[in-house]
Amino acid sequence: MEVMMLRHPHNYKKEEFEPMALALGFFDGVHKGHQQVMLSAKKTAEEKGWKSAVMTFDPHPSVVLGRKHRHIRHITPLEEKKRLIQEMGIDYLFIVRFTSDFAALEPQQFVDQFIIGLNARHVTAGFDYTYGRLGKGTMDTLMFHSRGEFTYTAVQKLAIDQEKVSSTKIRELLSEGLVRDASDLLGRPYRLHGTIIHGDKRGRKIGFPTANIEPADDYFLPMTGVYAVKIRVQDEWHEGVCNVGYRPTFKSPDEPVLSIEVHIFHYSGDIYGEEVEVDWFIRLRGEQKFNGIEELTAQIERDKQAAVQFFDSKRLDGKS
Numbered sequence: 001m002e003v004m005m006l007r008h009p010h011n012y013k014k015e016e017f018e019p020m021a022l023a024l025g026f027f028d029g030v031h032k033g034h035q036q037v038m039l040s041a042k043k044t045a046e047e048k049g050w051k052s053a054v055m056t057f058d059p060h061p062s063v064v065l066g067r068k069h070r071h072i073r074h075i076t077p078l079e080e081k082k083r084l085i086q087e088m089g090i091d092y093l094f095i096v097r098f099t100s101d102f103a104a105l106e107p108q109q110f111v112d113q114f115i116i117g118l119n120a121r122h123v124t125a126g127f128d129y130t131y132g133r134l135g136k137g138t139m140d141t142l143m144f145h146s147r148g149e150f151t152y153t154a155v156q157k158l159a160i161d162q163e164k165v166s167s168t169k170i171r172e173l174l175s176e177g178l179v180r181d182a183s184d185l186l187g188r189p190y191r192l193h194g195t196i197i198h199g200d201k202r203g204r205k206i207g208f209p210t211a212n213i214e215p216a217d218d219y220f221l222p223m224t225g226v227y228a229v230k231i232r233v234q235d236e237w238h239e240g241v242c243n244v245g246y247r248p249t250f251k252s253p254d255e256p257v258l259s260i261e262v263h264i265f266h267y268s269g270d271i272y273g274e275e276v277e278v279d280w281f282i283r284l285r286g287e288q289k290f291n292g293i294e295e296l297t298a299q300i301e302r303d304k305q306a307a308v309q310f311f312d313s314k315r316l317d318g319k320s
């Protein structure tokens with residue numbers, strides 16, 4: 001997949017691009033709804049002998065439009081999004097810098113410069129996609145703005161249990177610790193990339209060594225608590241239990257520092273500095289303040305059993 005960063009104004013001529021079927025959206029999560037939009041573009045590209053392309057934006061439009069904090073957390077930060085879109089077999093990914101100037105483009109200007117101007121011959125987007133200043137362009141105005149230069153598909157709403165599959169819903173589920181429900185909407189487990197860093201080395205002493213993980217990006221983390229996870233280290237997946245939280249048993253609430261640490265089953269070895277991936281399967285409990293190490297270790301032992309049982313039953317279901 002070729003990744004192209006674009007800014008407004010850009011100086012490309014449409015002749016510089018091969019004909020494309022282009023999927024439009026921010027696509028945080030690359031969830032099942034997003035996948036349908038992208039696959040629809042891919043299918044059209046295959047039928048017509050064109051290239052498939054996805055256009056996304058960076059940063060999130062709400063950062064520039066001032067509706068949210070400057071730093072918004074993502075289900076799939078840009079690098080994660082790139083990986084997933086690449087895995088879908090898309091030929092081109094356009095990442096448009098979302099600036100105030102870009103946001104101020106009238107719908108027709110956006111279409112002229114970023115759709116027709118890039119030689120897109122077909123556009124796919126979800127039924128509720130909007131474009132141009134104040135989101136005035138909709139799937140109903142696209143025909144008019146297309147000037148007959150491209151065709152388009154409005155992908156129908158994908159809903160699960162009568163609710164639209166959306167990035168917003170997935171963030172809501174993650175913030176409630178409902179990682180299993182989130183994975184139903186994502187079509188895969190929620191995943192975090194990071195690096196193993198040094199912790200306080202206390203874990204080893206209490207009998208549960210942990211890999212402390214520094215996220216590679218501004219991930220939207222699940223609610224604090226203990227989770228059954230899988231972790232990929234040096235290309236091998238292992239099962240484990242993960243605590244995401246503030247370790248109230250040891251740390252003062254006055255200086256809260258969030259830590260993410262995984263006790264990996266049947267594993268020993270020095271893995272500081274390794275890049276890892278963590279897939280989150282189920283939340284086992286909330287984080288607690290224990291009266292000392294013994295109570296904590298007894299509970300971690302129970303967490304471990306619960307996670308082992310969870311993975312065993314998943315294997316029996318044949319879903320592993």
Ligand SMILES: Cc1cc2nc3c(=O)[nH]c(=O)nc-3n(C[C@H](O)[C@H](O)[C@H](O)COP(=O)(O)O)c2cc1C
Pocket residue numbers: 199200201202203204208210212226241242243246247248249250261262263286287288289290296300303
């Ligand atoms: C499965 C698991 C569950 C944990 N649960 C708690 C908890 O409920 N409360 C808490 O204060 N710390 C909890 N911890 C964190 C331990 O306090 C932590 O592993 C220990 O302090 C070692 O930290 P270190 O790796 O930074 O040395 C948990 C750790 C694991 C692996």
Ligand SMILES: Nc1ncnc2c1ncn2[C@@H]1O[C@H](COP(=O)(O)OP(=O)(O)OP(=O)(O)O)[C@@H](O)[C@H]1O
Pocket residue numbers: 024025026027028033034036037124125126127128129155156157158159164165166167168169
């Ligand atoms: N459930 C869905 N069914 C069909 N299309 C969808 C669905 N969710 C998003 N899309 C489409 O995918 C593209 C990306 O959408 P967007 O990034 O706004 O995702 P979203 O999940 O709706 O996000 P948010 O919750 O922030 O509104 C758009 O074209 C949008 O219309």
